[in-house]
Amino acid sequence: MTGPAPTRRSGRWIERWDPEDEAFWQATGERIARRNLWFSVLSEHIGFSVWTLWSVLVLFMGPEYGLTPADKFLLTSVVTLVGAVVRVPYTFAVAVFGGRNWTIISASLLLIPTVAAFVVMEPGTSYSTFLLVGLLAGIGGGNFASSMTNINAFFPLRKKGWALGLNAGGGNIGVPVIQLVALAIIGASGGPRVLLGIYIPLIVVAAVLAALFMDNLSSVKNDTGAAKDAARDAHTWIMSVLYIGTFGSFIGYSFAFGQVLTNGFGRTPLQAAYLTFIGPLLGSLIRPLGGWLADRYGGARITLWNYVGMAAATAVLIVASMQKSLPLFVSAFVVLFVLSGLGNGSTFKMIPGIFQAKALAKGLEGEAAVAHGRRLSGASMGLIGAVGALGGVGINLAFRQSFLSYGSGTGAFVAFLAYYGVCFAVTWAVYLRRTAARVPATAAAPEAQAQLSYVEV
Template sequence: MTALAPAPAPAGTAALSHWDPENPEFWASTGRRVARRNLIFSIFAEHLGFSVWTLWSVVVVALPAAQFPYTVDQKFWLVALPNLIGALMRLPYTFAVTRFGGRTWTSISAMLLLIPLAGLIFAVTTKPAYWVVLLLAATAGVGGGNFASSMTNISFFFPEREKGVALGLNAAGGNIGISTMQLIVPIVLSAGLVYGGLMWVPLVLAAAICARLFMNNLDVARSPLKAQFATVKRAHTWIMSFLYIGTFGSFLGYSAAFPLVLKLQFPEAPVAHVGTATVTLAFAGPLIGSLTRPLGGWLADRTGGARVTAACYILMGLGSYGVVASVSAHSMGLFLSSFLFLFAAAGAGNGSTYRMIPAIFAATSPDLATAKRESAATLGIAGAIGAVGGFYLPRAISDSIKATGGISTAFTWFAVMYGVCLAVTWWCYLRKRVLAAQAPSLAHAGI
């Protein structure tokens, strides 16, 4: 007689001691409902994290020149530095989940968002020296850490067969925070710069409370730090981290830079006026990239993550060429369509690369427990390294403008980078001879 699955602990309990999503009976009777509830509130907190992380990309555009007389390069630093700090924060945030538990850390990390919000309010009300404003903007990087801890946490809740969609939805819910912020914040800023920070405070408090009340810690997610760091010895960890620079680094970098690039390259671009507020088309890029992320995960579940990732790099190379051609012809229509094409391909690539990670470790690890632990750690490491692209891309665009007066040089090199990423994907995960040599099951693991 089959043993019944233990009754689930109520939401908000200290920890769930039994968690076996790979067991069909447990998943049907208990696991799916609990996992989905945790996913919903994880998305809420991560959404706010992304919104706060990239908040300065909109605030910079709205700063009055008379009160904040910054050069173009200084403005790009305000946009790029939070991305760098966010990348650095992702490593400790990843390991915080296995130390404190997903429910506990989601609540804590949400409360930490109050720091950059207070910094923004201080910056726009007191108008301190530029270096102080730059430091205050840098604190927005804590929002970037939320993504790594959220993805690590959710990876433990779902079975391998559903991780592509689950991680895609979780990531998309967070990524779309950029678009929400770029659409709503300009309207709010029309009432005063200070409200760009104040508007998020009640939502952040709500996210922390909801995490505390409705999420769960998992005992199976707890593991010694030394065991998690074992993944740094795996070549797949660093290969996937590099590939994630090309997908997520592009998405994040373009999201941060797009509002300023659009204003500089095509000041005549159409805008919408809501009262005294001016809303540009910049929000559309992150929105499209966020919506295609779960699509990339879904396709990876069905056709193989490496195939989808390779296709996305080809499309991103074409999009980069379109941006260069549009600037040369001063074609706003081609510029916007090429940029949105880049966002769509990068978003789908985000989903497919993140799906590859648990599939690779499930196929090459000695047991399922090790695979889950090392893939969760790799998700955080890859997220951290990938997010560095969110710093590099805006800085490369700024350097291109400074050296040549335009952005074409930067996007030419971006196309070269996508070509390298395509070659690495093919060499490591699509060559039949390599798949057979690494592990007989790797070709059938969703790679």
């Protein structure tokens, strides 16, 4: 096999795609996969920017808007919630419409919340209107799920950690980019509509480029049975718990960091904007490294020690919050962002490896094992991505309650520390503990053998 089969449908459809075939991959597969990756990253990047738009817009909303800190935390929680929920249908949309076609559609849909925000963003607008427009912005969170599902199909198993990490990291970086743009606008005494006016034409550009340069894969089909099997598999929900700890932290802190600085440390919006972009930027850039390390050393190992680091950074944040030490607080928060990005890459790399191990444990070999693993991992990614994003809702609600109850974010950080401890324990118990060592070699069950192989996922 030296290249994809000729298309039989209009709209850039590829009928035959086998990235596990080394000859195919070297001849044409890698070039096509990389081209789709870059334009997928662009669309997802802008999707993330639109999703986190309101974390920036609330910095523009001074006393004249009449919103309390609790109102703003609730607003960002609603945006995060919608972004998490729409990830499920976005995952299945790739197979229904095609990866290229859905990228065009999903990018174009970003015009709705952006234009709506442009219209309503002024003092005197009711809080309920802001909540409604915030709900619309949540669709930007869905682009991640469809993009990851699409790119997962383009790359071979041995390259998935790098490819998915780069795809997700390039998308995640949309968070600090919009924060940097907002910083420049606030510094120049510009208003929120200037920010929105910049992004409206960028959305159009992303949709046009997807139409010109991306491809659809006929081999990507929705498998209702796979979705049901993935939902019934305990590992889907275990990985969801772990992804709450990594991606939920990243997106939740991205929404909340600026508000914590303004409400907890008395920073002005401009002073907060100078600091908020640093953590999301570094966390986004390091995500591909997390995937690469997982490819090399095993995602479970990297994830386990990553949670140790996240717990330590959170403990420092508690001390800094209690002592009102801004330099220590910002430094520890940036470290926490970096570790959340690293963990995003390692946890997502674990997913295809886990289902591949389960396929081998069932006695499947070669292409049959690869197909089985790809089938279930693709179906589970949408669920895991959606549940993981719900962690961002929890973080914003926890901060809201902590500020209402204690006047600071300390109470929320204590809860986050406890959660990271749970994630560490789950990772060790499920994916690293050598339970098979207690089973005689002659009587080792397939599932026990699979337990050992999870160390390498």
